[in-house]
Amino acid sequence: MSPAAVWDVLGGGGDTTERHILLQLRLPRLLVALGAGACLGVAGLVLQSALRNPLAGPEVTGVTPGAVLGAVTATGLGLAGWESPLAVVVAACAGGCAGAALLWLLAGRGRSDPAQTAVHGVLVSAVLGGLTAMVLLVAPGELGSVVQWLVGTTEGRVWQHWHLLWPWALAWGVVAWLLSGPLTLLRCGDDIALAAGLSARRARTLALLCAVALTAGAVAAVGALGFVGLLVPHVALAVFGADLRLTLPGAALVGAAVVCGADAAAQLSSRLLAAALDSGRLTLPVGALTACLGAALLLVVVRRAPSRTF
Amino acid sequence: MVASSACALSLGTPYVPLHRLPGALVEGDTTLAGIVVSELRVPRLILALVAGACLGAAGLVLQEALRNPLAVPEMLGVSSGAALGVAAPLVLAVSLPAAVQPLPAIGGAALGGGLTLLAAGLGRSPSAVLLTGAAVAAALQAALLVLMVMADQLDLQLIYRYLLGSLSARTWDDVTGLWPWLLVAVPALVLCAPVLSVLRLGDEDAEALGVRAQRARLAALAIAVVLIAPVTAVCGPVAWVGFLAPHLARWFNPGADAVRWLPWSAAWGAVVVAVADVPARLALAPVETPVGAWTALLGVPAGVALLRSGNRRPAASHRTAGTAAASRGEATASAGTAAASRGEATASAGTAAASRGEATASEEVR
Numbered sequence: 001m002s003p004a005a006v007w008d009v010l011g012g013g014g015d016t017t018e019r020h021i022l023l024q025l026r027l028p029r030l031l032v033a034l035g036a037g038a039c040l041g042v043a044g045l046v047l048q049s050a051l052r053n054p055l056a057g058p059e060v061t062g063v064t065p066g067a068v069l070g071a072v073t074a075t076g077l078g079l080a081g082w083e084s085p086l087a088v089v090v091a092a093c094a095g096g097c098a099g100a101a102l103l104w105l106l107a108g109r110g111r112s113d114p115a116q117t118a119v120h121g122v123l124v125s126a127v128l129g130g131l132t133a134m135v136l137l138v139a140p141g142e143l144g145s146v147v148q149w150l151v152g153t154t155e156g157r158v159w160q161h162w163h164l165l166w167p168w169a170l171a172w173g174v175v176a177w178l179l180s181g182p183l184t185l186l187r188c189g190d191d192i193a194l195a196a197g198l199s200a201r202r203a204r205t206l207a208l209l210c211a212v213a214l215t216a217g218a219v220a221a222v223g224a225l226g227f228v229g230l231l232v233p234h235v236a237l238a239v240f241g242a243d244l245r246l247t248l249p250g251a252a253l254v255g256a257a258v259v260c261g262a263d264a265a266a267q268l269s270s271r272l273l274a275a276a277l278d279s280g281r282l283t284l285p286v287g288a289l290t291a292c293l294g295a296a297l298l299l300v301v302v303r304r305a306p307s308r309t310f
Numbered sequence: 311m312v313a314s315s316a317c318a319l320s321l322g323t324p325y326v327p328l329h330r331l332p333g334a335l336v337e338g339d340t341t342l343a344g345i346v347v348s349e350l351r352v353p354r355l356i357l358a359l360v361a362g363a364c365l366g367a368a369g370l371v372l373q374e375a376l377r378n379p380l381a382v383p384e385m386l387g388v389s390s391g392a393a394l395g396v397a398a399p400l401v402l403a404v405s406l407p408a409a410v411q412p413l414p415a416i417g418g419a420a421l422g423g424g425l426t427l428l429a430a431g432l433g434r435s436p437s438a439v440l441l442t443g444a445a446v447a448a449a450l451q452a453a454l455l456v457l458m459v460m461a462d463q464l465d466l467q468l469i470y471r472y473l474l475g476s477l478s479a480r481t482w483d484d485v486t487g488l489w490p491w492l493l494v495a496v497p498a499l500v501l502c503a504p505v506l507s508v509l510r511l512g513d514e515d516a517e518a519l520g521v522r523a524q525r526a527r528l529a530a531l532a533i534a535v536v537l538i539a540p541v542t543a544v545c546g547p548v549a550w551v552g553f554l555a556p557h558l559a560r561w562f563n564p565g566a567d568a569v570r571w572l573p574w575s576a577a578w579g580a581v582v583v584a585v586a587d588v589p590a591r592l593a594l595a596p597v598e599t600p601v602g603a604w605t606a607l608l609g610v611p612a613g614v615a616l617l618r619s620g621n622r623r624p625a626a627s628h629r630t631a632g633t634a635a636a637s638r639g640e641a642t643a644s645a646g647t648a649a650a651s652r653g654e655a656t657a658s659a660g661t662a663a664a665s666r667g668e669a670t671a672s673e674e675v676r
Binding site for chain 2: 053055056057059060106118119120122123125126127129130131133134136137138147150151226227230283284285287288291292294295298299302303
């Protein structure tokens, strides 16, 4: 569709087919991608600041696998299908919160130790992954439709998803922004935060809660998009500097742009691949693209970081 | 081990009572029970034991070489890499002769482990290696999922079951395919075990004793890859055995050193897989569940519990039980995370400062 035609439709013209494709399919997909990217970016930055660990991301807090488990279980039990996005979203949110709660229980007394929290998060993720696998094997018929939850995709997102996503994202985004002051202190270390009169543990708990909520919302909308929450904060910090009052909205912007760009790239490459392989049903999920790019970027980030920062 | 083997051989359909097992084994192909036991259950059991032993030994090698109680094949991207190497030819319909089959797995495993170590560096804190490894593993998993999306529905079932690690429908052919690799790996293991004990002392002390620490680590990783990849090629990445078995071995004789832990770790690994295979066969009969799902569900919590109880033990008990050097090694290993967080505290403002530096640098560029 040419830009002129798009302008036409947005202005209220265009023919019915074009209108339908643009307004009912492409626009919600774009908005959901933007919203989920923003959520993941902010959640990642909040986590990395609170845990003082540049390698912490939503993937290693048990939230993402928990949300996937919730969605998969609901689909497997027949409680939720593609005709009822609301049920899937609710299930994913519940799963994400359950994953975070599990981490909470496991971390126990070491809750205030960032490195321990990260380690336990990885272990929790592993257990939840095993559970998801079990569910998938008990209900094998669902495997094909659920794989996209495991990778993360924006296929077939409609207005309903967007209506569910934006209030949640906005509310928690505001909370995150209000937390930006305490988070900046937490980044400087617990001693400095305590000296400035901040209860480090309480602030960290609140920050973690906020990150969990944002991640759960994003995963419920698009599935487990890898690496966005891990790497967007690094980009945002490099662009906007270390003042979180500015960088948190910045991370939202960068995240939205990244996911949206990845979505466009994935669609383009799907078309090219389909043309090359003569198979009409091959679609490359967004998550695959972000994961591959993310792994490459991660190597760069880790190599550059001074060796004792995490 | 004997009990779990007996269970594995006699339970299921048809049920073969214990006293009839020797008879069934001798009779071979004459009775139904004989056929089931000798053609299906015995190879499966042997495969479970061998696979478990390999994974357990590999887990111990990795943990000792990186002096990191959390360095396990799953977390270093080794297992995911091997699985990717196996799944790719399956989906892309490239047929390979049986002898070459472990080669893509070995290539994938080396790629995964190499990527992680390249990213994390060899001397980083345990949590850094763990997080980097988790990220690398996630990337490899994503590549796998893309392959799964490309596969059609029937393949999908097969691949998924395999990816979780499953011993179903494995026969004598699969067992015989493993021997040549084991012949390579076992002597190497025996040779590298003493070096591992030296590595525990820390890099400076090891260098002083004439061990090239970095090279020894790479060699250990290579051995672990050779141990893990063939097993993965046959029955998929059975998760977390390499985490649980070494910790069990340590927990039962805390005063020993790496040389003595190695056989124990292999034995525990074999027991864990053999035991986990029983519920995998019987829990949801007639549907088989993959053994890897069970080891993941049970292995992680158990391993964490062992880790914690090991950390809480006072070092005094180690000194009475074993050498002071071993307890020093323990202490360094367990204090790794603590040291890491201390290091963070000193370099806490590092990231903030670094990012500020980046900001100014980028302005200069502009």
